[in-house]
Amino acid sequence: MADYKILSRETLARNLEAVIQRIEAARIKVDEHHIVKMVVVSKYTAIENIATLYDLGQRAFGENQVQQLEERVHALEDLPLEWHMIGRLQKNKINKLIDLDPFLLQSLDSLDLAEALDKRLEAKEKRMECLLQINSAREESKAGVAPEAAVDVYREIKERFSRIDLRGVMTIGAHTDDKATVRKSFETTRRIFDELQSEGAEICSMGMSGDFELAIECGSNMVRIGSALFAE
Ligand SMILES: *Cc1c(COP(=O)(O)O)cnc(C)c1O
Numbered sequence: 001m002a003d004y005k006i007l008s009r010e011t012l013a014r015n016l017e018a019v020i021q022r023i024e025a026a027r028i029k030v031d032e033h034h035i036v037k038m039v040v041v042s043k044y045t046a047i048e049n050i051a052t053l054y055d056l057g058q059r060a061f062g063e064n065q066v067q068q069l070e071e072r073v074h075a076l077e078d079l080p081l082e083w084h085m086i087g088r089l090q091k092n093k094i095n096k097l098i099d100l101d102p103f104l105l106q107s108l109d110s111l112d113l114a115e116a117l118d119k120r121l122e123a124k125e126k127r128m129e130c131l132l133q134i135n136s137a138r139e140e141s142k143a144g145v146a147p148e149a150a151v152d153v154y155r156e157i158k159e160r161f162s163r164i165d166l167r168g169v170m171t172i173g174a175h176t177d178d179k180a181t182v183r184k185s186f187e188t189t190r191r192i193f194d195e196l197q198s199e200g201a202e203i204c205s206m207g208m209s210g211d212f213e214l215a216i217e218c219g220s221n222m223v224r225i226g227s228a229l230f231a232e
Contacts, residue, residue, distance in 0.1 A: 037221065
Protein backbone atom coordinates (compact mmCIF):
# COMPACT_ATOMS: atom_id res chain seq x y z
CA MET A 1 0.00 0.00 0.00
CA ALA A 2 1.14 3.56 -0.62
CA ASP A 3 2.97 5.26 2.18
CA TYR A 4 0.58 7.95 3.32
CA LYS A 5 1.59 10.71 5.66
CA ILE A 6 0.43 10.63 9.26
CA LEU A 7 -0.95 14.02 10.27
CA SER A 8 -0.98 15.45 13.78
CA ARG A 9 -4.15 15.51 15.79
CA GLU A 10 -3.99 19.32 15.79
CA THR A 11 -3.86 19.50 11.99
CA LEU A 12 -6.73 17.05 11.55
CA ALA A 13 -8.80 18.80 14.23
CA ARG A 14 -8.24 22.16 12.53
CA ASN A 15 -9.13 20.80 9.07
CA LEU A 16 -12.19 18.97 10.36
CA GLU A 17 -13.44 22.04 12.15
CA ALA A 18 -12.90 24.22 9.07
CA VAL A 19 -14.81 21.84 6.79
CA ILE A 20 -17.64 21.42 9.30
CA GLN A 21 -17.94 25.21 9.57
CA ARG A 22 -18.16 25.53 5.79
CA ILE A 23 -20.81 22.77 5.56
CA GLU A 24 -22.70 24.47 8.38
CA ALA A 25 -22.67 27.85 6.63
CA ALA A 26 -23.77 26.31 3.33
CA ARG A 27 -26.61 24.25 4.81
CA ILE A 28 -27.98 27.15 6.85
CA LYS A 29 -28.18 29.21 3.67
CA VAL A 30 -30.51 26.54 2.26
CA ASP A 31 -32.64 26.11 5.37
CA GLU A 32 -31.80 25.86 9.05
CA HIS A 33 -33.56 22.48 9.11
CA HIS A 34 -31.56 21.12 6.18
CA ILE A 35 -29.24 18.40 7.53
CA VAL A 36 -26.07 17.44 5.66
CA LYS A 37 -24.06 14.36 6.52
CA MET A 38 -20.33 14.19 5.84
CA VAL A 39 -18.57 11.05 4.68
CA VAL A 40 -14.80 11.39 4.99
CA VAL A 41 -13.12 9.93 1.91
CA SER A 42 -10.03 8.24 3.29
CA LYS A 43 -8.63 6.73 0.06
CA TYR A 44 -5.53 8.95 0.02
CA THR A 45 -4.76 8.98 3.71
CA ALA A 46 -3.08 6.84 6.34
CA ILE A 47 -5.06 4.48 8.56
CA GLU A 48 -3.74 6.40 11.59
CA ASN A 49 -5.47 9.54 10.34
CA ILE A 50 -8.80 7.69 10.15
CA ALA A 51 -8.40 6.61 13.77
CA THR A 52 -7.61 10.19 14.79
CA LEU A 53 -10.67 11.54 12.97
CA TYR A 54 -12.77 8.89 14.69
CA ASP A 55 -11.40 10.11 18.01
CA LEU A 56 -12.39 13.64 16.98
CA GLY A 57 -15.97 12.48 16.45
CA GLN A 58 -16.18 11.42 12.80
CA ARG A 59 -17.92 8.09 12.13
CA ALA A 60 -18.56 7.75 8.38
CA PHE A 61 -15.70 6.97 5.99
CA GLY A 62 -15.59 6.11 2.31
CA GLU A 63 -13.20 4.17 0.10
CA ASN A 64 -13.24 3.74 -3.67
CA GLN A 65 -11.55 0.34 -3.96
CA VAL A 66 -12.76 -2.90 -2.43
CA GLN A 67 -9.19 -4.04 -1.73
CA GLN A 68 -8.30 -0.93 0.26
CA LEU A 69 -11.68 -0.95 1.95
CA GLU A 70 -11.01 -4.49 3.11
CA GLU A 71 -7.59 -3.62 4.54
CA ARG A 72 -9.02 -0.67 6.45
CA VAL A 73 -12.13 -2.39 7.71
CA HIS A 74 -9.91 -5.07 9.19
CA ALA A 75 -7.23 -2.72 10.52
CA LEU A 76 -9.88 -0.62 12.29
CA GLU A 77 -12.37 -3.33 13.22
CA ASP A 78 -12.31 -2.38 16.90
CA LEU A 79 -13.81 1.02 16.09
CA PRO A 80 -17.54 1.35 15.37
CA LEU A 81 -17.03 3.00 11.98
CA GLU A 82 -19.55 3.31 9.18
CA TRP A 83 -17.97 2.33 5.85
CA HIS A 84 -19.17 3.57 2.47
CA MET A 85 -18.07 2.12 -0.85
CA ILE A 86 -17.95 5.03 -3.28
CA GLY A 87 -15.93 3.75 -6.26
CA ARG A 88 -16.57 1.58 -9.27
CA LEU A 89 -17.44 -1.96 -8.23
CA GLN A 90 -16.06 -4.69 -10.46
CA LYS A 91 -18.18 -7.80 -10.64
CA ASN A 92 -15.35 -10.02 -9.44
CA LYS A 93 -15.22 -7.97 -6.20
CA ILE A 94 -18.91 -8.25 -5.35
CA ASN A 95 -18.54 -11.22 -2.99
CA LYS A 96 -15.69 -9.54 -1.13
CA LEU A 97 -17.71 -6.36 -0.73
CA ILE A 98 -20.74 -8.25 0.60
CA ASP A 99 -18.53 -9.97 3.18
CA LEU A 100 -17.34 -6.55 4.40
CA ASP A 101 -20.92 -5.54 5.19
CA PRO A 102 -20.61 -1.90 4.07
CA PHE A 103 -23.04 0.63 5.52
CA LEU A 104 -23.82 1.96 2.03
CA LEU A 105 -22.76 1.21 -1.54
CA GLN A 106 -22.95 4.64 -3.16
CA SER A 107 -21.80 3.56 -6.60
CA LEU A 108 -24.42 1.20 -7.94
CA ASP A 109 -24.09 2.34 -11.53
CA SER A 110 -26.11 0.02 -13.82
CA LEU A 111 -28.95 -2.47 -14.02
CA ASP A 112 -26.41 -5.06 -14.96
CA LEU A 113 -24.39 -4.53 -11.76
CA ALA A 114 -27.63 -4.53 -9.74
CA GLU A 115 -28.56 -7.89 -11.21
CA ALA A 116 -25.17 -9.42 -10.39
CA LEU A 117 -25.16 -7.92 -6.89
CA ASP A 118 -28.69 -9.11 -6.15
CA LYS A 119 -27.83 -12.64 -7.20
CA ARG A 120 -24.82 -12.81 -4.90
CA LEU A 121 -26.72 -11.21 -2.02
CA GLU A 122 -29.39 -13.87 -2.45
CA ALA A 123 -26.80 -16.64 -2.31
CA LYS A 124 -25.32 -15.20 0.88
CA GLU A 125 -28.73 -14.39 2.37
CA LYS A 126 -27.77 -10.76 2.86
CA ARG A 127 -29.06 -7.34 1.84
CA MET A 128 -27.31 -4.11 0.91
CA GLU A 129 -28.28 -0.47 1.07
CA CYS A 130 -27.29 1.34 -2.12
CA LEU A 131 -27.44 4.65 -3.97
CA LEU A 132 -27.93 4.78 -7.72
CA GLN A 133 -25.00 6.63 -9.26
CA ILE A 134 -25.99 9.13 -11.93
CA ASN A 135 -23.62 10.33 -14.63
CA SER A 136 -25.10 13.80 -14.34
CA ALA A 137 -22.63 15.54 -16.65
CA ARG A 138 -22.71 12.72 -19.22
CA GLU A 139 -18.94 12.29 -19.03
CA GLU A 140 -17.55 9.27 -20.78
CA SER A 141 -14.88 8.78 -18.14
CA LYS A 142 -17.50 8.49 -15.42
CA ALA A 143 -19.71 5.66 -14.33
CA GLY A 144 -23.40 6.01 -13.71
CA VAL A 145 -26.79 5.91 -15.29
CA ALA A 146 -27.70 8.61 -17.84
CA PRO A 147 -29.93 11.27 -16.27
CA GLU A 148 -32.84 10.61 -18.63
CA ALA A 149 -32.83 6.91 -17.73
CA ALA A 150 -32.26 7.29 -13.98
CA VAL A 151 -35.86 7.32 -12.72
CA ASP A 152 -36.83 4.25 -14.75
CA VAL A 153 -33.68 2.35 -13.76
CA TYR A 154 -34.26 3.19 -10.09
CA ARG A 155 -37.83 1.86 -10.28
CA GLU A 156 -36.74 -1.25 -12.13
CA ILE A 157 -34.07 -2.08 -9.54
CA LYS A 158 -36.63 -1.64 -6.78
CA GLU A 159 -39.07 -3.93 -8.52
CA ARG A 160 -36.73 -6.68 -9.67
CA PHE A 161 -34.00 -6.93 -7.06
CA SER A 162 -35.39 -7.62 -3.64
CA ARG A 163 -32.05 -7.81 -1.81
CA ILE A 164 -31.05 -4.28 -2.80
CA ASP A 165 -32.41 -1.46 -0.65
CA LEU A 166 -32.19 1.73 -2.68
CA ARG A 167 -31.86 4.79 -0.46
CA GLY A 168 -31.29 7.53 -3.02
CA VAL A 169 -28.83 8.85 -5.57
CA MET A 170 -25.17 9.80 -5.88
CA THR A 171 -23.30 11.87 -8.42
CA ILE A 172 -19.86 13.32 -9.06
CA GLY A 173 -20.13 16.92 -10.26
CA ALA A 174 -18.95 17.86 -13.73
CA HIS A 175 -15.17 17.82 -14.05
CA THR A 176 -14.57 21.46 -15.00
CA ASP A 177 -13.76 24.83 -13.45
CA ASP A 178 -16.87 26.27 -15.04
CA LYS A 179 -19.19 26.71 -12.10
CA ALA A 180 -22.32 26.94 -14.24
CA THR A 181 -21.64 23.50 -15.72
CA VAL A 182 -20.98 21.99 -12.29
CA ARG A 183 -24.17 23.58 -10.99
CA LYS A 184 -26.12 22.13 -13.90
CA SER A 185 -24.90 18.61 -13.10
CA PHE A 186 -25.98 19.02 -9.47
CA GLU A 187 -29.35 20.48 -10.43
CA THR A 188 -29.97 17.60 -12.82
CA THR A 189 -29.30 15.14 -9.99
CA ARG A 190 -31.46 17.11 -7.58
CA ARG A 191 -34.41 16.97 -9.98
CA ILE A 192 -34.04 13.20 -10.27
CA PHE A 193 -33.81 12.91 -6.48
CA ASP A 194 -36.98 14.98 -6.08
CA GLU A 195 -38.81 12.73 -8.50
CA LEU A 196 -37.64 9.66 -6.59
CA GLN A 197 -38.71 10.84 -3.17
CA SER A 198 -42.11 9.25 -3.81
CA GLU A 199 -40.14 5.99 -4.28
CA GLY A 200 -38.59 6.42 -0.84
CA ALA A 201 -35.32 8.11 -1.86
CA GLU A 202 -33.82 9.95 1.13
CA ILE A 203 -30.18 10.49 0.28
CA CYS A 204 -28.80 12.87 -2.34
CA SER A 205 -25.03 12.36 -2.19
CA MET A 206 -23.13 15.07 -4.06
CA GLY A 207 -20.24 17.39 -3.36
CA MET A 208 -16.51 16.80 -2.86
CA SER A 209 -13.70 19.06 -1.55
CA GLY A 210 -13.81 21.38 -4.54
CA ASP A 211 -17.56 21.81 -4.91
CA PHE A 212 -19.43 20.79 -1.75
CA GLU A 213 -20.83 24.24 -0.96
CA LEU A 214 -22.35 24.49 -4.43
CA ALA A 215 -23.68 20.92 -4.09
CA ILE A 216 -25.37 21.75 -0.78
CA GLU A 217 -26.88 24.87 -2.33
CA CYS A 218 -28.31 22.57 -5.03
CA GLY A 219 -29.88 20.23 -2.45
CA SER A 220 -27.21 17.73 -1.46
CA ASN A 221 -27.71 16.12 1.96
CA MET A 222 -24.55 13.98 1.90
CA VAL A 223 -21.07 15.23 0.99
CA ARG A 224 -17.97 13.12 0.40
CA ILE A 225 -14.87 15.01 1.48
CA GLY A 226 -11.27 13.85 1.08
CA SER A 227 -8.44 16.22 0.23
CA ALA A 228 -9.78 19.25 2.13
CA LEU A 229 -9.34 17.29 5.38
CA PHE A 230 -5.86 16.02 4.73
CA ALA A 231 -4.01 19.22 3.80
CA GLU A 232 -1.02 19.95 6.02
C1 LIG B 1 -12.10 10.73 -4.16
C2 LIG B 1 -13.57 10.87 -4.15
C3 LIG B 1 -14.20 11.87 -3.38
C4 LIG B 1 -13.45 12.90 -2.55
O1 LIG B 1 -12.68 13.74 -3.36
P1 LIG B 1 -11.90 15.01 -2.76
O2 LIG B 1 -11.85 15.93 -3.92
O3 LIG B 1 -10.59 14.52 -2.32
O4 LIG B 1 -12.73 15.57 -1.65
C5 LIG B 1 -15.58 11.92 -3.41
N1 LIG B 1 -16.32 11.04 -4.13
C6 LIG B 1 -15.75 10.07 -4.87
C7 LIG B 1 -16.63 9.14 -5.64
C8 LIG B 1 -14.36 9.96 -4.92
O5 LIG B 1 -13.81 9.00 -5.67
